[in-house]
């Protein structure tokens with residue numbers, strides 16, 4: 001059995017149920033604001049799942065090498081190693097406002113320190129990665145298949161007090177995400193993502209602050225769910241909003257699983273503005289040929305689970321076709337995962353009432369301009385870092401194709 005916490009307060013208990021499922025029950029006296037998800041209001045009846053755990057509890061469970069590492073380290077002690085075992089390990093330090101602890105355990109969210117600057121200037125390559133996996137794997141309640149960790153950086157905790165910078169004792173949890181890459185599979189992935197996020201920012205999209213390591217080995221990203229007082233905002237990805245399991249993240253359409261769902265859960269007052277942001281993000285993903293824009297790569301953020309929810313900043317943007325030339329979209333648009341033409345993107349925007357054609361066209365033009373500007377940076381970086389030249393060239397070729405097919409009305 002596990003204890004489930006929201007905003008640092010006890011919300012309920014989760015236990016195994018049946019052969020492979022689980023059941024969650026709120027504490028009888030839980031207030032409505034203790035809800036674990038916008039999809040799971042506080043109620044007397046339990047929430048049961050026949051297989052695994054409900055999407056909000058599965059949302060941050062590590063995938064890929066991080067999960068494998070935790071399995072190897074902890075499976076011996078527990079015998080088997082399922083979702084609940086993984087939740088018990090990483091559940092005290094994960095993204096968003098939900099936490100897990102052992103049956104009788106209080107919640108201790110403290111994460112060890114790690115200087116972000118040290119990661120950014122390190123020349124220790126694989127050695128640093130091994131060191132971090134040793135130290136931070138058990139504090140890394142974060143999904144995704146790329147190798148990554150959650151760390152707590154001292155600099156992020158500095159606040160003004162009495163005219164000088166002091167460390168705030170309020171920041172006990174992780175402040176940054178550090179993403180690495182496997183050279184055999186996705187060479188130069190950090191630089192690839194860095195420039196795609198830069199392009200997104202130039203499109204006017206909100207993007208978390210990010211820094212690329214000097215040798216390109218890692219990307220250090222600020223958590224956008226962290227508040228300035230050290231507490232965390234509500235964060236839910238679109239797998240959760242669609243009640244889908246992580247292994248269903250590639251199923252669905254941009255029309256229903258993303259846009260319609262956003263219209264359902266997003267705050268009314270900002271729906272028009274953020275709908276346009278969503279259109280810009282989807283269109284940018286087509287232009288940069290990001291075939292990995294699946295349900296877990298879109299999310300909402302909120303301060304109050306019963307209050308207004310907003311589209312989260314853009315994250316995990318990558319030109320995937322530079323590694324997988326035949327890659328297609330992760331979700332469908334107009335019934336197909338083939339990259340859409342500019343005309344089809346416009347029709348999508350118009351039919352779904354995202355904006356007038358003129359507004360949508362302006363957005364598309366801005367994406368084109370953002371890519372032109374960012375292309376110069378990619379070229380400059382490739383000159384200074386010859387190891388990136390091939391991937392950089394490939395990215396720009398893909399952006400050209402993306403622009404021709406998905407941004408220009410022929």
Ligand SMILES: Nc1ncnc2c1ncn2[C@@H]1O[C@H](COP(=O)(O)OP(=O)(O)OP(=O)(O)O)[C@@H](O)[C@H]1O
Nearest residue numbers: 095143144145146208221222223224225296315316
């Ligand atoms: N800046 C951020 N602040 C808070 N949460 C974030 C941020 N960036 C990403 N996330 C969350 O962390 C998860 C993993 O990050 P990300 O998508 O970048 O990893 P990935 O391994 O590249 O993913 P994928 O499996 O899609 O390739 C995201 O799904 C999202 O839930």
Ligand SMILES: [Mg+2]
Nearest residue numbers: 144296297316
């Ligand atoms: Mg992702």
